[in-house]
Amino acid sequence: MRNTPQGILLGDLWKRPGLSPRDRSVITVAVLIARNQPVEMPYHFNLALDNGVTPAELSEIITHLAFYSGWANATGAVAVAKQVFSARGIGADQLPEASATPLPLDEAADAERAKGVEQTVGAVSQGVVEYTNGVLFKDLWLRPGLAPRDRSLITVTSLISSGQVGQITYHFNRAMNAGLTKDQASEMLAHLTFYAGWPNVFSAVPVVKDVFEKRPS
Amino acid sequence: MRNTPQGILLGDLWKRPGLSPRDRSVITVAVLIARNQPVEMPYHFNLALDNGVTPAELSEIITHLAFYSGWANATGAVAVAKQVFSARGIGADQLPEASATPLPLDEAADAERAKGVEQTVGAVSQGVVEYTNGVLFKDLWLRPGLAPRDRSLITVTSLISSGQVGQITYHFNRAMNAGLTKDQASEMLAHLTFYAGWPNVFSAVPVVKDVFEKRPS
Amino acid sequence: MRNTPQGILLGDLWKRPGLSPRDRSVITVAVLIARNQPVEMPYHFNLALDNGVTPAELSEIITHLAFYSGWANATGAVAVAKQVFSARGIGADQLPEASATPLPLDEAADAERAKGVEQTVGAVSQGVVEYTNGVLFKDLWLRPGLAPRDRSLITVTSLISSGQVGQITYHFNRAMNAGLTKDQASEMLAHLTFYAGWPNVFSAVPVVKDVFEKRPS
Numbered sequence: 001m002r003n004t005p006q007g008i009l010l011g012d013l014w015k016r017p018g019l020s021p022r023d024r025s026v027i028t029v030a031v032l033i034a035r036n037q038p039v040e041m042p043y044h045f046n047l048a049l050d051n052g053v054t055p056a057e058l059s060e061i062i063t064h065l066a067f068y069s070g071w072a073n074a075t076g077a078v079a080v081a082k083q084v085f086s087a088r089g090i091g092a093d094q095l096p097e098a099s100a101t102p103l104p105l106d107e108a109a110d111a112e113r114a115k116g117v118e119q120t121v122g123a124v125s126q127g128v129v130e131y132t133n134g135v136l137f138k139d140l141w142l143r144p145g146l147a148p149r150d151r152s153l154i155t156v157t158s159l160i161s162s163g164q165v166g167q168i169t170y171h172f173n174r175a176m177n178a179g180l181t182k183d184q185a186s187e188m189l190a191h192l193t194f195y196a197g198w199p200n201v202f203s204a205v206p207v208v209k210d211v212f213e214k215r216p217s
Numbered sequence: 218m219r220n221t222p223q224g225i226l227l228g229d230l231w232k233r234p235g236l237s238p239r240d241r242s243v244i245t246v247a248v249l250i251a252r253n254q255p256v257e258m259p260y261h262f263n264l265a266l267d268n269g270v271t272p273a274e275l276s277e278i279i280t281h282l283a284f285y286s287g288w289a290n291a292t293g294a295v296a297v298a299k300q301v302f303s304a305r306g307i308g309a310d311q312l313p314e315a316s317a318t319p320l321p322l323d324e325a326a327d328a329e330r331a332k333g334v335e336q337t338v339g340a341v342s343q344g345v346v347e348y349t350n351g352v353l354f355k356d357l358w359l360r361p362g363l364a365p366r367d368r369s370l371i372t373v374t375s376l377i378s379s380g381q382v383g384q385i386t387y388h389f390n391r392a393m394n395a396g397l398t399k400d401q402a403s404e405m406l407a408h409l410t411f412y413a414g415w416p417n418v419f420s421a422v423p424v425v426k427d428v429f430e431k432r433p434s
Numbered sequence: 435m436r437n438t439p440q441g442i443l444l445g446d447l448w449k450r451p452g453l454s455p456r457d458r459s460v461i462t463v464a465v466l467i468a469r470n471q472p473v474e475m476p477y478h479f480n481l482a483l484d485n486g487v488t489p490a491e492l493s494e495i496i497t498h499l500a501f502y503s504g505w506a507n508a509t510g511a512v513a514v515a516k517q518v519f520s521a522r523g524i525g526a527d528q529l530p531e532a533s534a535t536p537l538p539l540d541e542a543a544d545a546e547r548a549k550g551v552e553q554t555v556g557a558v559s560q561g562v563v564e565y566t567n568g569v570l571f572k573d574l575w576l577r578p579g580l581a582p583r584d585r586s587l588i589t590v591t592s593l594i595s596s597g598q599v600g601q602i603t604y605h606f607n608r609a610m611n612a613g614l615t616k617d618q619a620s621e622m623l624a625h626l627t628f629y630a631g632w633p634n635v636f637s638a639v640p641v642v643k644d645v646f647e648k649r650p651s
Contacts, residue, residue: 008569009505016561018561031504031506032506035470035504035506036252036253036254036470037470037504037506037507037509037510039506039509039510039513040505040506040509067410067411067414067415068414068415068416069414070248070252070254070378070411070412070413070414070417071226071257071411071412072248072249072252072254072256072257072412073254073414075254075256075257076254076256079256120419120422120423121419121422123426123429124403124406124422124425124426124429125402125403125404125406125407125422125425126403127233127235127403127404127406127407127408128403128406128407128410128418128422130407131407131410131411132410132415135225136410136415158414158416159416161504162380162416163380163596163597163598164380164416164417164420165600166382166416166419166420167416167419167420185559186558186559186560186561186562187559187561189558189559189561189562190559190561190562190564190565191561193501193562193565193566193570194501194504194505194565195504195505195506196504197501197502197503197504197507197592198501198502198566198570199502199592199593199596199598199600199601200504200598201562202554202555202600202601203598203600203601205554205555205558205559205562206554208558208559209557209558212557212558253469253470253471284627284628284631284632285631285632285633286631287465287469287471287595287628287629287630287631287634288443288474288628288629289465289466289469289471289473289474289629290471290631292471292473292474293471293473296473337636337639337640338636338639340643340646341620341623341639341642341643341646342619342620342621342623342624342639342642343620344450344452344620344621344623344624344625345620345623345624345627345635345639347624348624348627348628349627349632352442353627353632375631375633376633379597379633380597381597381633381634381637383599383636383637384633384636384637
């Protein structure tokens, strides 16, 4: 068993100390949603709940990735989550409230971010600018149902596992600002070799290296 | 409802004036085919037919994207389309003819295009050159069942929603030559944030910006 | 029929002399696994077995691509393969042994490869380095159930059909070192236009051109 592929994952990778089982579950669930892989979702949604991800957090992960990996990816994940929740007797009272109080906004940091978006996107699409500054960063990212570090972890995971290298730098820095340590980031990449495939990790490595080098130590 | 993710799409995005409902349906259907997302297809194939896409055009969109997003993507879409057509009583007489008269070819423009393909691909694969100049641009693009602007719209959508940034420039210019306005292109990107996911749009933005800047105004 | 899309594939593409039917099947199966397209798998798994791919080789192709296209892609393919094997009366005795004697390792070439990995990845993730040098190149690539040329063929196919352009150079050279000729590589690209979609091939072409130019003739 130890030498079979499956044995490597369950008996070795998931037991390495560099990341908590909850973090590994958050990452793995994000890969499956971002890559639209419903077959493995029932197993990993259940494992995530066993590893301390709450039903509300799992629901919020799906909502977040609707925006980062495209609407239809979330539809498929919602169908699986409903079945998993039902089988575990999880009711609507354990899911996120529709009108929860948003997290406080860091106005200065957000103004800086919005300035960058205007510079990059402004001349191309004011619609994209508006939705990015409103729905995405004022609504989605301030929803209280998921810690900012978790939101960043699944965003970075989605980018790496979809080969969206050009968008990694901003979100990797944001993840580290939210508490992801360098050692955890390194181990996240090791975890992703198996779940996102080797090439996606190797394409991300030079970008992550650059992020590491440019951050104040 | 207005503040839920679904409310944003149905009550806000689809009602924005920058693109017709038919264009939004053409784009959305193309995302689902290009990203191989059958779960959402029944809803959006029906919505497309309601929004003025004819059955023959929907069939032609699937055929076109077989070439641009890979054969097996079309297979899945065909299965869904058959069910949708059957439920609406749409028969084979409303689908494209096998041997329709092709659109006229702009010989000068096509010679220029073929010259570029030979320069880029010639030393690597004459098979690719032959299929590109024959099956793709002499057969597929000249099929009369879909307006050239629609073909370009779904091609560009497929490229953006699959992260194929390197192929956007040529097809974005071709789309604008076929009648896609700058304002429509901007709104297309806003539409795609939700359906293709934010990162794919942000990766496309610099390329589109460059296209906008270099086109004669 | 000849002029329909399907007719082009069966009556023309697959009969071209540049690649054997077995190579075409190996490539096509790899596309479907790498792009997670189970709908077409039953047909092409059966065609692959008809074209001389053994059940043990097909099983090994799935295992290999678990690492190169992500774990969950393999899960879906395994389910289809079980059904195909069962329908053809193929038993476990025809599948790869769990503890087969590994192929001999070219120590010098592997040391060079490992040196490159350490330089690229070492400062970012020692976990990735360890798994790459161990599980990937000492275990997976030395499994005897699939010829090295076949492993390279499916690896390159997976990279091209997933748009992972940055990882093509190393593996394309490795494939040619393992016996893939320049003519076969050219024809592989022609085959992939249909199965991976035109844009993925066009994005790969400049990289392949560079590989061709830099290899000693």
